Amino acid sequence: MFFFFFVVVAVLLFGVLCLTAFMAFQVRHSNHSAKIKPKREKASLCAVLGSGGHTTEMLDLIKHFGDEFDERTYIIADTDTISEEKVRDIMSVLCPIVLLFKAVAHEKSRNNEKFCIERIPRSREVGQSYITSIASTFHATVFAVKLIYRIRPDLVLLNGPGTCIPVALAAAFFDIIRLHDTVIIYEESICRVRKLSLSGAILYYLGMVDCLIVQWPGLKKLYPRATYIHDLEFKPTSASESNSPITSDDKKSI
Amino acid sequence: MTCFVTVGTTLFEDLINKVLSEESLRNLKKIGVKKIRLQIGKGNFENEVVHRVFKGVTSDEGYTNVEGLEIDYYRFKPSISEDMAEAFIVIGHAGAGTCLEVLALHLPFITVTNEKLMDNHQAELAVQLSDEGYLLHCTPSTLAETIVKEDLFSLRQFSAPSKKFVAEHIKQLVGIKNV
Structure with missing residues (x-):
């Protein structure tokens, strides 16, 4: 009887502890709280690359980062399960590889040797049912936890592919247990006009991202915590250079 | 005066057939098109089009001349950017990648949505862009009349939001010193 009572209390206390930790995490990462962070010069970055369009958009953002992000990790979804249909459609196989080479070329052009490419299993194939995707997401999460534990990024950039959910969960987990401070940024694709993608919505409602960037005003209205x-x-901004107008180079390089 | 037609990697037979319909060809000539270049992807031409336009022969690529209009077509190319840049107007499927690529070139652009695709979320972007007046948007059955709309040559110029400010904002969140 006493043992039973003890277990119930322990479970309740553990639940309260988890909840408090999670709420503390959300307060630390809410978009609107003033941030007093120790200023630093270097940070490590971790970006999740998805299929074609997602990678293009991600690289378009990453090219604006300079030497302040010296250690960069690119995470790509493992495509070991190339189906027969996909092999026939040569474009869908080639595109991810081409984009990967683009990422590598981008880093090489910066003479940055400190970058690496990691692979994790896919959490959800296109068209996979939601129930089986829970199992594969769990599998991918275990991988992601190991990976994030090893690289401990200061910044995690996500923009859409299903693979980004396990990575976000892992990064948030290490932040919740106060092992490492991680800023999680999700950038929604320009293709999303009326509704967030599934990954975006999950991260939005869990409150796990520091900043969710949307590209259309309609989305900002629907999801007020997002950033337009x-x-x-x-x-x-505090810095002066942010006032400089967009150069024509900026526009053309898209 | 080239009109470039692209379906990307999708199967979109309605588009390539409707572009070569008599009415569309007439309207394209009306707006000054002299040459049509088609990227047809996996699709094939209808029998009617094969006989009327190509005199019964089609393969993976080819060339023909119909009533003063030069027409050539191919299935895929590693990069269609050059063909796009040479064009004077572009007609394409409503894929997001195609939309952004054409809009970056500031070309008059008609997107055609595939009605047969259920839940085509890629078309969302095209609809939004056409609502804001950056491009024209139609379905295969209304293509011919859309070509002669006068708005086609008075579209707004689109520039995708610069990621520079996003990068600045992120640096601020991470707490990087601005040097």
């Missing part, structure tokens, strides 16, 4: 990309342009 054009609001950032006119945001007065």
Whole structure:
């Protein structure tokens, strides 16, 4: 009887502990709280690359980062399960590889040797049912936890593929247990006009991202905690250089 | 004066057939098109089009001349950017990648949505862009009349939001010193 009572209390206390830790995490990572962070010069970055369009958009963002992110890790979804149909469609096989080479070429052009490419299993194939995808997401999460424990990134960049959920969970987990401070950023694709993608919505409702960037005003109205990309342009920042106008180079390089 | 037609990697036979319909060809000539270049992907032409336009012969690529209009077509190319840049107007499927690529070139652009695809979320972007007046948007059955719409040559210029400010914002969140 006493033992039973003890277990119940222990479970309840553990639940309260988890909840408090999670709420503390959300407060630390909410978009609107003023951030007082120790200033630093270097940080490590971890970006999740998905299929074609996602990678293009991600590289478009990453090229604006300079030497301050010296250690970079690119995580790609493992494509070991190339189906027969996909082999016939040569473009869908080639595109991810081409984009991967692009990422490598981008890093090489910066003379940065400190980058690496990691692979994790896919959490959800296109068209996979939701129930079996829970199992494969769990499998991918175990992988992601090991991976994030090893690389301990200061910044995690996500933009859409299913693979980004396990990575976000792992990064948030190490932040919740206060092992490492990680900023998690999710950038929604420009293709999403009326609704967030599944990964975006999950991260939004769990409150796990520091900043969820959307590219259309309709999304900002529907998801008020998100950040609208054009609001950032006119945001007065502490630094002076953020006022400089967009150069024509910027536009063309898309 | 080239009109470039692209279906990307999808199967979209309605589009390539409707572009070569008599009415569309007439309207394309009306707006000054002299040459049509088609990227047809996996699709094939209808029998009617094969006989009327190509005189019964089609293969993976080819060339023909119909009533003063040069027409050539191919299935895939590693990069269609050059063909796009040479064009004077572009007609394409409503894929997001194609939309952004054409809009970056500031070309008059008609997107055609595949009605047969259920839940085509890629078309969302095309609809939004056409609502804001950056491109014209139609379905295969309304293509011919869309070609002669006068808005086609007075579309707004689109520039994708610059990621520079996003990068600045992220650096601030991470707490990187601005040097």
